[in-house]
Amino acid sequence: MGREVGIVGVGQTHHARRRTDVSQAGLVREAVDRALADANLSMEDIDTIVIATGPVLFAAVNQPEKWVVDAIGAQGKSVVRLTSGGGAGFAGALAGYYQVAGGYSERTLVVAYDKLSEGQLQYSISTLYDPFWGREFAVGIMGFSAAYWRARMDVLGHTEEAAAMVAAKNRNNAIKNPYAHQKKQVTVEDVLNSKALCWPIKLLDVPPISDGAAAIVLASDKVAHHSTTRPAWIRGMAYCCEADNAPERSLMLSEPLAIASRQVYRAAGITNPRRQFDVVEVQEPYSCFELNYYESLGLCPPGQAAELIASGATQVDGDIPVNPSGGCMGANPIGAVGVIRLIEAATQVMGRNETHQIKDAKTALVQSGGGWANLRGCAVLSA
Amino acid sequence: MFYAPDTAPIDLPTFKSTISLPYTLTPGKAAGTFLAEMPNRRIVASRFADGSVIAPAQDFSPKDGEEPVELVQAPETGELTGFTRVDGVVLGLVKLDGCRNAFVHRILADMADVKVGQRVAAQWSASDEGTSILAIEGFVIAADAPVGEVKPLVGPAEPLGVINYGMALHYDHAYGPYYGRMFDELKENGVVMGVRGSNADEALLPPREIDDITHKRTGTWKACADTGTIRACSLINMEVYGQTRPVPYAYAEIVLDGASTKMIHIIEIDDLEVAKQQIKPGTRVRAVWTKGERKGAVSDIERFEVIEG
Numbered sequence: 001m002g003r004e005v006g007i008v009g010v011g012q013t014h015h016a017r018r019r020t021d022v023s024q025a026g027l028v029r030e031a032v033d034r035a036l037a038d039a040n041l042s043m044e045d046i047d048t049i050v051i052a053t054g055p056v057l058f059a060a061v062n063q064p065e066k067w068v069v070d071a072i073g074a075q076g077k078s079v080v081r082l083t084s085g086g087g088a089g090f091a092g093a094l095a096g097y098y099q100v101a102g103g104y105s106e107r108t109l110v111v112a113y114d115k116l117s118e119g120q121l122q123y124s125i126s127t128l129y130d131p132f133w134g135r136e137f138a139v140g141i142m143g144f145s146a147a148y149w150r151a152r153m154d155v156l157g158h159t160e161e162a163a164a165m166v167a168a169k170n171r172n173n174a175i176k177n178p179y180a181h182q183k184k185q186v187t188v189e190d191v192l193n194s195k196a197l198c199w200p201i202k203l204l205d206v207p208p209i210s211d212g213a214a215a216i217v218l219a220s221d222k223v224a225h226h227s228t229t230r231p232a233w234i235r236g237m238a239y240c241c242e243a244d245n246a247p248e249r250s251l252m253l254s255e256p257l258a259i260a261s262r263q264v265y266r267a268a269g270i271t272n273p274r275r276q277f278d279v280v281e282v283q284e285p286y287s288c289f290e291l292n293y294y295e296s297l298g299l300c301p302p303g304q305a306a307e308l309i310a311s312g313a314t315q316v317d318g319d320i321p322v323n324p325s326g327g328c329m330g331a332n333p334i335g336a337v338g339v340i341r342l343i344e345a346a347t348q349v350m351g352r353n354e355t356h357q358i359k360d361a362k363t364a365l366v367q368s369g370g371g372w373a374n375l376r377g378c379a380v381l382s383a
Numbered sequence: 384m385f386y387a388p389d390t391a392p393i394d395l396p397t398f399k400s401t402i403s404l405p406y407t408l409t410p411g412k413a414a415g416t417f418l419a420e421m422p423n424r425r426i427v428a429s430r431f432a433d434g435s436v437i438a439p440a441q442d443f444s445p446k447d448g449e450e451p452v453e454l455v456q457a458p459e460t461g462e463l464t465g466f467t468r469v470d471g472v473v474l475g476l477v478k479l480d481g482c483r484n485a486f487v488h489r490i491l492a493d494m495a496d497v498k499v500g501q502r503v504a505a506q507w508s509a510s511d512e513g514t515s516i517l518a519i520e521g522f523v524i525a526a527d528a529p530v531g532e533v534k535p536l537v538g539p540a541e542p543l544g545v546i547n548y549g550m551a552l553h554y555d556h557a558y559g560p561y562y563g564r565m566f567d568e569l570k571e572n573g574v575v576m577g578v579r580g581s582n583a584d585e586a587l588l589p590p591r592e593i594d595d596i597t598h599k600r601t602g603t604w605k606a607c608a609d610t611g612t613i614r615a616c617s618l619i620n621m622e623v624y625g626q627t628r629p630v631p632y633a634y635a636e637i638v639l640d641g642a643s644t645k646m647i648h649i650i651e652i653d654d655l656e657v658a659k660q661q662i663k664p665g666t667r668v669r670a671v672w673t674k675g676e677r678k679g680a681v682s683d684i685e686r687f688e689v690i691e692g
Contacts (some may be wrong), residue, residue: 034647073443073447075445075446124688131398132566133646144634151615196618222606247580
């Protein structure tokens, strides 16, 4: 195994539906300044940098790292740019984790962003489809996600009501999140009565479209104490994939997430996730995904996600709060979301979450993913 | 495995595809001011703490990432530091007087008359008075032009917040032998053909050389039926850019009879509430073929329809 790695500084922008006052690079700069200040560091202290974004088509800038390097003062540093769809930020953090754990860097800055107001989100995502075989019928990721939610309804009982409870929980949690921009009290009935976009997905099951960036500083156990007395240590982290169109792919449980969580739980000594985690942050691009992750992460057995949400256990005051930050429902700058979820979980175990600090939170679970639901990962953080 | 015989042709018809997208890009404060000042015929630059001036204006120093101390007005004269010719147009690197960097623009001269180190001067466009760098038509050779000075920018325009931009990317995708045969069969015979998995009778669609799960070579070709079963479906009731048909309709992932993997297609619907009951995972469907000559594409099937009863 590699060295111990901790998150020692975090920063995110105040996310917005549209920021016309800054360029993409300027947005990145805001998050980097905040993370470095939080870690009591300056750019000179950073050894390596990972820049993560969603697909280039989201904002029409190819190799954006060339632009970003100038904006964050990273000239002459080791810079790697990484993209992995919606999981880009998480994949970027994993790449940074490897660098520090492997002893190639003492401090790595991971910054992730997307400025989604600039392009055509769903159409850009449709280009992930095989150009010969299905792209002309694609409706971004929403048509696909709704289709497999519909299938999980029959097999696993992930009802519209259960997903509406997730949407209402996360939207209401986001009201207190200082970085969120979608802040409106909604009820389960509001969600159920909202307009069908790609039924069963309805308007209020869908997160906002956002401009935003997020950054974390990862440090080795040797230098972490220079930044904070209480880092969020990464106890395990993995990101797995599955074949895109293989006969065995059921899309009922998220198989790559189940594989990733087994690896991570083994590394982190987690045998009973429901009892051992104090708080969970998941990337739920639509409300239905959170139900899927409850089961794939082992928070409940397959087929019991609807009961779990209905029991109130995943509410802020429940025994296993999920997305006290509001998750994607408060803000969804897609490429940045993996890092935002890490920030929200890290600040929980550092005891300084700004939205809903869970009392005495010591161990947190983070999930993120991208692609066609075929790339999924998770991490365990603890104080 | 993984090779074609030497006798196989390598230059075959391709599948043409275009990705075309509109954007609303944000230039940021410095570049936004530069663009907003183009109609005023002023070239805006950034002055940084170390005294260096960069034109066009930038929000961050290329040296250390710091923000500019102020925006300034650069002179319209400078020096050519390099040049080339593209499609008959001379493009040059122009270093404006008092600035640290050079930027690319048109050089309005014959290639033969252009030399590195030459003095040049901006020529404003007579026709383009918009907020684009092309409001400068280009730079003309101006051997005797006096050395200009960087001046304070008096009363700068509000920076441009958004720039409309469009991008159309054209691709020629190679079919490869497996997709090639599948679409040939579709076109010539109106049959959807896949290949059997390495140890299964059901066909993989689209066909492929290697079985995703066993990583062994796939089996023989197999014609699938044009009927099948819905595996997953959603009812599209939302208009998005790039959509090719009016809403509502159903998006369906269908496993054709004889196949093991999905085909993506659509089903027409009249009413959402009726469709919720009629179109579900497990619903049996049949292809409705497109009338007229087949093209050898998935669109040779116009849509699927529910098999009643």
